Amino acid sequence: MNSDEKIMSEEEFLKNYDYRKYPRPSVTVDIVVFGVLGEDGGSYRKDEEKSISLLLVKRGGHPFMGKWALPGGFLREDDESVEKCAEREIFEETNVKPRSLMPIGTFSGKERDPRGWIISNAFVSVVEEDCVNAHGGDDAEDARWFKGNLTKIEGDSGRDLYKLEMRNGDTVLSAILEKTGCQFGRDIFKLVSGDDFAFDHALIIATAFSMLRKVAEDFDVLFDFLPEKFTLTSLQKVQETILGVPLLAANFRRKIEKLVVETDEYTSGAGHRPAKLFRKRV
Amino acid sequence: MNSDEKIMSEEEFLKNYDYRKYPRPSVTVDIVVFGVLGEDGGSYRKDEEKSISLLLVKRGGHPFMGKWALPGGFLREDDESVEKCAEREIFEETNVKPRSLMPIGTFSGKERDPRGWIISNAFVSVVEEDCVNAHGGDDAEDARWFKGNLTKIEGDSGRDLYKLEMRNGDTVLSAILEKTGCQFGRDIFKLVSGDDFAFDHALIIATAFSMLRKVAEDFDVLFDFLPEKFTLTSLQKVQETILGVPLLAANFRRKIEKLVVETDEYTSGAGHRPAKLFRKRV
DNA sequence: TAAATAGTGTCTATGAGACAGTATAGT
DNA sequence: ACTATACTGTCTCATAGACACTATTTA
Numbered sequence: 141m142n143s144d145e146k147i148m149s150e151e152e153f154l155k156n157y158d159y160r161k162y163p164r165p166s167v168t169v170d171i172v173v174f175g176v177l178g179e180d181g182g183s184y185r186k187d188e189e190k191s192i193s194l195l196l197v198k199r200g201g202h203p204f205m206g207k208w209a210l211p212g213g214f215l216r217e218d219d220e221s222v223e224k225c226a227e228r229e230i231f232e233e234t235n236v237k238p239r240s241l242m243p244i245g246t247f248s249g250k251e252r253d254p255r256g257w258i259i260s261n262a263f264v265s266v267v268e269e270d271c272v273n274a275h276g277g278d279d280a281e282d283a284r285w286f287k288g289n290l291t292k293i294e295g296d297s298g299r300d301l302y303k304l305e306m307r308n309g310d311t312v313l314s315a316i317l318e319k320t321g322c323q324f325g326r327d328i329f330k331l332v333s334g335d336d337f338a339f340d341h342a343l344i345i346a347t348a349f350s351m352l353r354k355v356a357e358d359f360d361v362l363f364d365f366l367p368e369k370f371t372l373t374s375l376q377k378v379q380e381t382i383l384g385v386p387l388l389a390a391n392f393r394r395k396i397e398k399l400v401v402e403t404d405e406y407t408s409g410a411g412h413r414p415a416k417l418f419r420k421r422v
Numbered sequence: 423m424n425s426d427e428k429i430m431s432e433e434e435f436l437k438n439y440d441y442r443k444y445p446r447p448s449v450t451v452d453i454v455v456f457g458v459l460g461e462d463g464g465s466y467r468k469d470e471e472k473s474i475s476l477l478l479v480k481r482g483g484h485p486f487m488g489k490w491a492l493p494g495g496f497l498r499e500d501d502e503s504v505e506k507c508a509e510r511e512i513f514e515e516t517n518v519k520p521r522s523l524m525p526i527g528t529f530s531g532k533e534r535d536p537r538g539w540i541i542s543n544a545f546v547s548v549v550e551e552d553c554v555n556a557h558g559g560d561d562a563e564d565a566r567w568f569k570g571n572l573t574k575i576e577g578d579s580g581r582d583l584y585k586l587e588m589r590n591g592d593t594v595l596s597a598i599l600e601k602t603g604c605q606f607g608r609d610i611f612k613l614v615s616g617d618d619f620a621f622d623h624a625l626i627i628a629t630a631f632s633m634l635r636k637v638a639e640d641f642d643v644l645f646d647f648l649p650e651k652f653t654l655t656s657l658q659k660v661q662e663t664i665l666g667v668p669l670l671a672a673n674f675r676r677k678i679e680k681l682v683v684e685t686d687e688y689t690s691g692a693g694h695r696p697a698k699l700f701r702k703r704v
Numbered sequence: 705t706a707a708a709t710a711g712t713g714t715c716t717a718t719g720a721g722a723c724a725g726t727a728t729a730g731t
Numbered sequence: 732a733c734t735a736t737a738c739t740g741t742c743t744c745a746t747a748g749a750c751a752c753t754a755t756t757t758a
Contacts, residue, residue, distance in 0.1 A: 697711090
């Protein structure tokens with residue numbers, strides 16, 4: 141504490157203070173964007189494979205040119221906050237406002253970015269897949285939806301190992317991670333092997349999957365993955381997909397009962413008994 | 423993406439890249455340090471008031487000179503990560519390594535720091551009170567333990583209002599906050615009134631209390647608030663203090679059973695039946 | 705023996721999981 | 732009629748909460 145400060149007024153002090161005079165890192169925001177099928181997407185039943193969609197962008201410049209990365213970018217001074225910056229980045233990439241936006245932590249390891257001292261604030265968000273002009277197969281556009289999941293694998297000596305695998309057509313990205321701890325319910329991962337992802341984005345994606353799994357038990361997030369009106373079966377499928385376990389319909393319905401309101405609409409033309417459509421209870 | 427980049431090698435690109443050329447914020451780390459009584463502190467029974475200790479530092483310079491703030495400081499390039507920076511800051515302030523360190527989010531609102539574009543990574547940690555040469559009453563030292571808690575108050579029109587109150591001797595700090603949302607189980611607060619705390623630290627402290635309350639149900643954190651050997655009653659008191667609700671001993675003991683191991687030691691000289699000491703099960 | 709806290713046994717209500725069964729569209 | 736999915740009734744078991752009870756020290 142400089143002794144000059146004490147005799148200065150606060151106004152004077154602030155006039156002389158310039159944060160640019162001090163060393164500071166670059167700050168980025170990276171977003172794990174999960175995709176959901178829109179209103180016309182015909183409910184979740186089409187998605188038999190039980191895997192989650194996630195938006196990745198192929199890097200067109202250095203570093204990690206040609207590798208797949210999370211959408212994101214540098215924090216700007218005119219961003220109101222990291223949250224607003226995340227919304228802006230998602231909008232630039234997808235042209236929509238996300239249905240939800242949740243912080244999953246700051247990633248600031250020493251070697252995470254070869255360009256230098258660059259730390260990242262990571263978020264999870266959910267948007268409708270068809271809003272994004274990303275498509276598989278075609279190379280004209282470099283943003284694509286990958287299907288994937290994080291699965292536990294057998295560790296050799298009591299280590300908690302996980303495999304992250306993302307797939308888009310013939311493109312398969314994978315990484316092996318070790319869970320090294322848990323803070324406030326948030327799992328901490330370390331990269332063991334795999335360099336298909338740019339930066340430490342495999343780590344960020346794994347963290348996103350594991351946090352999504354934690355909150356998927358309180359139902360709240362589940363609604364973000366469906367259109368406004370949905371069937372209880374599709375809601376159940378969302379939870380099954382995120383948690384990676386099958387559920388019994390009777391039990392699921394009992395638990396969800398108080399959180400939804402029925403409408404007078406039904407699905408139709410599916411070759412079996414129609415399902416009542418529900419809405420989230422506000 | 424600059425087209426020059428594509429014909430450069432990655433090595434060349436990195437040689438030319440300097441993150442210092444781009445606009446970026448200052449980054450700080452602020453820590454909500456909770457205090458616990460040490461081995462000799464004579465268990466938690468002394469603390470009849472059921473409030474939590476928290477370390478605050480009186481600001482000796484601008485801005486917010488004379489106000490109370492969280493310990494913390496600027497992120498340095500030689501810090502390995504924000505977590506390491508937090509540990510360093512705690513060590514500088516208390517001379518001990520914290521028993522636990524958990525991130526609670528990035529605070530980056532536009533007006534949070536009058537000095538300019540400065541964002542903060544906030545943490546919660548737990549240290550033993552007697553390691554810190556902070557003391558009440560005396561003005562020679564500007565770091566002090568405050569007792570306090572976050573309590574729900576009646577909102578006028580369905581608003582979720584909370585009162586944060588911290589007390590050290592005659593010094594009482596308070597703030598009214600509104601809970602405006604919840605993300606991934608983390609409550610989001612907005613300051614309604616009160617300027618006893620520097621910066622947005624009332625917000626950060628409220629977030630810390632609410633997150634602590636969330637995890638206090640899984641028992642794991644509770645152990646950080648006690649010495650290595652403890653009685654089950656003291657463990658129960660910790661949970662009661664954090665959660666702010668009374669618990670029944672029989673039920674508490676049933677739930678905690680599998681998470682502790684008994685020792686062959688007992689308390690004594692307390693004017694009543696001695697209590698067996700337990701240890702955390704590893 | 706009284707006071708104070710430590711520690712236990714057990715009843716009850718609630719909720720999760722399992723599973724068998726019924727209902728109703730389309731082909 | 733058959734298939735595929737929607738939806739319901741009910742049994743069992745685990746667990747949380749309540750509360751009455753016993754145990755053991757110091758003053």
